[in-house]
Amino acid sequence: xxxxxxxxxxxxxxxxxxxxxxxxxxxxxxxxxxxxxxxxxxxxxxxxxxxxxxxxxxxxxxxxxxxxxxxxxxxxxxxxxxxxxxxxxxxxxxxxxxxxxxxxxxxxxxxxxxxxxxxxxxxxxxxxxxxxxxxxxxxxxxxxxxxxxxxxxxxxxxxxxxxxxxxxxxxxxxxxxxxxxxxxxxxxxx
Amino acid sequence: xxxxxxxxxxxxxxxxxxxxxxxxxxxxxxxxxxxxxxxxxxxxxxxxxxxxxxxxxxxxxxxxxxxxxxxxxxxxxxxxxxxxxxxxxxxxxxxxxxxxxxxxxxxxxxxxxxxxxxxxxxxxxxxxxxxxxxxxxxxxxxxxxxxxxxxxxxxxxxxxxxxxxxxxxxxxxxxxxxxxxxxxxxxxxxxxxxxxxxxxxxxxxxxxxxxxxxxxxxxxxxxxxxxxxxxxxxxxxxxxxxxxxxxxxxxxxxxxxxxxxxxxxxxxxxxxxxxxxxxxxxxxxxxxxxxxxxxxxxxxxxxxxxxxxxxxxxxxxxxxxxxxxxxxxxxxxxxxxxxxxxxxxxxxxxxxxxxxxxxxxxxxxxxxxxxxxxxxxxxxxxxxxxxxxxxxxxxxxxxxxxxxxxxxxxxxxxxxxxxxxxxxxxxxxxxxxxxxxxxxxxxxxxxxxxxxxxxxxxxxxxxxxxxxxxxxxxxxxxxxxxxxxxxxxxxxxxxxxxxxxxxxxxxxxxxxxxxxxxxxxxxxxxxxxxxxxxxxxxxxxxxxxxxxxxxxxxxxxxxxxxxxxxxxxxxxxxxxxxxxxxxxxxxxxxxxxxxxxxxxxxxx
Numbered sequence: 001x002x003x004x005x006x007x008x009x010x011x012x013x014x015x016x017x018x019x020x021x022x023x024x025x026x027x028x029x030x031x032x033x034x035x036x037x038x039x040x041x042x043x044x045x046x047x048x049x050x051x052x053x054x055x056x057x058x059x060x061x062x063x064x065x066x067x068x069x070x071x072x073x074x075x076x077x078x079x080x081x082x083x084x085x086x087x088x089x090x091x092x093x094x095x096x097x098x099x100x101x102x103x104x105x106x107x108x109x110x111x112x113x114x115x116x117x118x119x120x121x122x123x124x125x126x127x128x129x130x131x132x133x134x135x136x137x138x139x140x141x142x143x144x145x146x147x148x149x150x151x152x153x154x155x156x157x158x159x160x161x162x163x164x165x166x167x168x169x170x171x172x173x174x175x176x177x178x179x180x181x182x183x184x185x186x187x188x189x190x
Numbered sequence: 191x192x193x194x195x196x197x198x199x200x201x202x203x204x205x206x207x208x209x210x211x212x213x214x215x216x217x218x219x220x221x222x223x224x225x226x227x228x229x230x231x232x233x234x235x236x237x238x239x240x241x242x243x244x245x246x247x248x249x250x251x252x253x254x255x256x257x258x259x260x261x262x263x264x265x266x267x268x269x270x271x272x273x274x275x276x277x278x279x280x281x282x283x284x285x286x287x288x289x290x291x292x293x294x295x296x297x298x299x300x301x302x303x304x305x306x307x308x309x310x311x312x313x314x315x316x317x318x319x320x321x322x323x324x325x326x327x328x329x330x331x332x333x334x335x336x337x338x339x340x341x342x343x344x345x346x347x348x349x350x351x352x353x354x355x356x357x358x359x360x361x362x363x364x365x366x367x368x369x370x371x372x373x374x375x376x377x378x379x380x381x382x383x384x385x386x387x388x389x390x391x392x393x394x395x396x397x398x399x400x401x402x403x404x405x406x407x408x409x410x411x412x413x414x415x416x417x418x419x420x421x422x423x424x425x426x427x428x429x430x431x432x433x434x435x436x437x438x439x440x441x442x443x444x445x446x447x448x449x450x451x452x453x454x455x456x457x458x459x460x461x462x463x464x465x466x467x468x469x470x471x472x473x474x475x476x477x478x479x480x481x482x483x484x485x486x487x488x489x490x491x492x493x494x495x496x497x498x499x500x501x502x503x504x505x506x507x508x509x510x511x512x513x514x515x516x517x518x519x520x521x522x523x524x525x526x527x528x529x530x531x532x533x534x535x536x537x538x539x540x541x542x543x544x545x546x547x548x549x550x551x552x553x554x555x556x557x558x559x560x561x562x563x564x565x566x567x568x569x570x571x572x573x574x575x576x577x578x579x580x581x582x583x584x585x586x587x588x589x590x591x592x593x594x595x596x597x598x599x600x601x602x603x604x605x606x607x608x609x610x611x612x613x614x615x616x617x618x619x620x621x622x623x624x625x626x627x628x629x630x631x632x633x634x635x636x637x638x639x640x641x642x643x644x645x646x647x648x649x650x651x652x653x654x655x656x657x658x659x660x661x662x663x664x665x666x667x668x669x670x671x672x673x674x675x676x677x678x679x680x681x682x683x684x685x686x687x688x689x690x691x692x693x694x695x696x697x698x699x700x701x702x703x704x705x706x707x708x709x710x711x712x713x714x715x716x717x718x719x720x721x722x723x724x725x726x727x728x729x730x731x732x733x734x735x736x737x738x739x740x741x742x743x744x745x746x747x748x749x750x751x752x753x754x755x756x757x758x759x760x761x762x763x764x765x766x767x768x769x770x771x772x773x774x775x776x777x778x779x780x781x782x783x784x785x786x787x788x789x790x791x792x793x794x
Contacts, residue, residue, distance in 0.1 A: 067573060069301075069303065070303045071574065072569065072574060073298075074569070074572045074601075075300045077384050082570060082572075
């Protein structure tokens with residue numbers, strides 16, 4: 001049935017890498033088109049991987065053919081209408097506050113700048129001068145004093161990395177880098 | 191003719207030299223005045239019943255008397271090219287015009303192929319009409335430049351003005367609209383379709399006069415600015431005759447609901463964004479959208495869905511069975527999201543959709559929509575190297591399921607001759623066949639052959655075909671087919687096709703009904719242009735851009751044909767004395783070179 005496509009089993013698959021990294025899903029996703037769809041959870045993963053991929057493709061793919069004026073013959077109004085959704089989403093930015101326990105002031109980052117968890121965590125590490133440790137689904141982050149967490153739409157405190165990247169950037173309201181000792185009880189309860 | 195309607199074109203009403211013949215022949219009863227008068231009265235009463243332009247043109251050619259009476263009684267004027275005839279000539283001939291249809295720029299201007307400010311100003315027409323036909327009720331403009339002042343003219347100088355329809359127009363804004371709607375107390379129809387409306391920060395919706403309105407149609411889905419919703423709601427509430435309402439994307443689904451419950455008599459609805467406003471929280475009580483749609487028992491035409499949240503689609507289930515027209519061409523939905531809707535649309539005759547539904551979605555359409563007459567499939571991603579979502583598979587499926595198809599516009603990345611041939615056989619009623627293979631000069635992706643045979647089959651098998659747009663890899667052979675078999679073709683669009691002059695020759699020599707020919711980026715030169723001399727007076731226009739024409743070649747044509755206006759248009763930065771003719775736009779005209787020519791246009 002069609003439902004199987006929607007479960008995105010890859011995302012929950014046990015892997016050694018950090019969540020959000022999957023070459024296959026990135027390649028496949030590049031063929032789907034952006035759907036500016038606030039609600040459909042099932043589309044979110046594809047949606048965001050495409051967002052990330054558009055940037056990725058631009059860097060690594062061979063240069064696209066120069067577009068010819070007026071071809072294909074679509075009226076500007078129609079082109080712009082469909083594009084508005086793209087660019088509005090693209091230029092909007094997804095800024096969230098980032099706090100770190102013990103730091104005097106907060107920072108703000110644009111989640112859309114990152115393709116996945118690895119980039120995000122690296123950026124946080126650089127910004128706050130700490131190391132994040134190794135992630136595993138079972139044990140969270142091991143080997144570090146600090147743990148990246150976030151507050152989601154429902155106001156709950158979650159561990160960064162547990163959910164697929166797409167779902168994460170759509171539900172993350174703010175980030176908090178907690179002291180490891182406080183974070184001990186935090187596990188993915190799925 | 192437009193891309194939207196395929197009314198039969200008639201013999202030219204704008205060519206005076208044909209009707210001069212008529213003038214020279216005498217009417218009967220050259221004796222006393224009375225028989226003439228009686229005859230004229232009778233004629234007038236009889237001709238009053240003639241409505242079609244074709245019939246009227248024919249009647250006007252019978253003799254001088256008939257010409258005069260016809261001119262007195264013609265109430266609806268259709269002018270396919272605003273530069274073919276001047277306002278002065280029109281007002282001199284026709285005495286009692288109530289409705290004016292006027293078309294300006296050529297269609298390729300829609301795709302940025304023409305520099306802006308080329309012309310087609312409504313202003314001289316507005317002023318001339320105001321003097322000659324103060325009782326004018328209806329104005330329909332397509333691809334014209336309309337200013338705010340023109341809107342004011344319409345509102346102030348035509349007392350009983352009832353209907354304004356602006357399709358693909360520009361040059362005006364919400365400021366002009368505000369004055370227009372305020373002063374037109376008898377307004378029944380305001381249709382703004384695919385037009386560019388400047389946001390002057392004016393709340394035009396509030397400017398409709400208070401009290402019961404006569405509005406029957408209000409279409410503003412192309413207006414890209416917020417509207418005062420409360421004012422709109424009050425307007426709808428006091429418009430009992432309102433049948434057509436098409437909202438813009440700034441109207442949320444909650445607002446749509448409020449309007450729908452006030453206007454269950456609607457027959458045509460454009461739903462606006464079809465998504466909730468951002469302010470609505472997730473926990474809020476949602477209105478009963480299904481009920482609102484169920485209450486609209488007369489709804490036959492549905493469009494909008496400009497920012498659709500597919501979760502809300504089931505709301506339209508109650509109206510599907512009655513729909514004859516459904517426009518999803520701004521709704522990025524999948525096949526799975528489409529299926530539950532389309533499976534209920536048994537009566538659907540017109541369907542516009544995005545290729546996001548893929549071949550699978552088209553197959554679903556083919557299963558249910560047996561009455562389909564017109565299909566348009568637009569690309570979500572309009573670039574020539576984007577991934578193709580629909581293909582020959584979808585086209586074939588449609589041809590097998592929708593046998594009554596008359597008109598198709600299909601954008602795809604790749605196609606096969608076999609699928610096009612199948613359509614030519616399965617859909618013999620095709621009048622309009624427009625296939626746009628977005629990859630330029632792309633061959634049949636299975637055989638590697640040019641697409642000649644596919645289009646050849648279309649012109650051979652579809653005996654009613656009047657409009658054709660070709661694409662893909664095409665040799666002169668394709669044009670040979672068109673010239674041989676496309677005997678009814680009136681409009682032909684060619685892009686990136688053909689090998690040599692002979693291709694164009696085939697068409698100009700073979701298609702006697704050809705009215706509108708638009709060609710871009712094809713290797714046709716001066717010799718090919720010459721081969722159409724016998725026919726150009728029968729055409730509305732010829733457009734050729736980025737072909738192999740020279741100024742000299744165009745000059746020859748201009749010299750040979752005095753009633754042809756030959757415009758050579760260059761892009762802003764081009765040199766004046768360039769030998770190549772980048773854009774040729776030529777059209778028959780009674781007036782000679784127009785006086786409002788911008789700098790980048792040279793009339794030869």
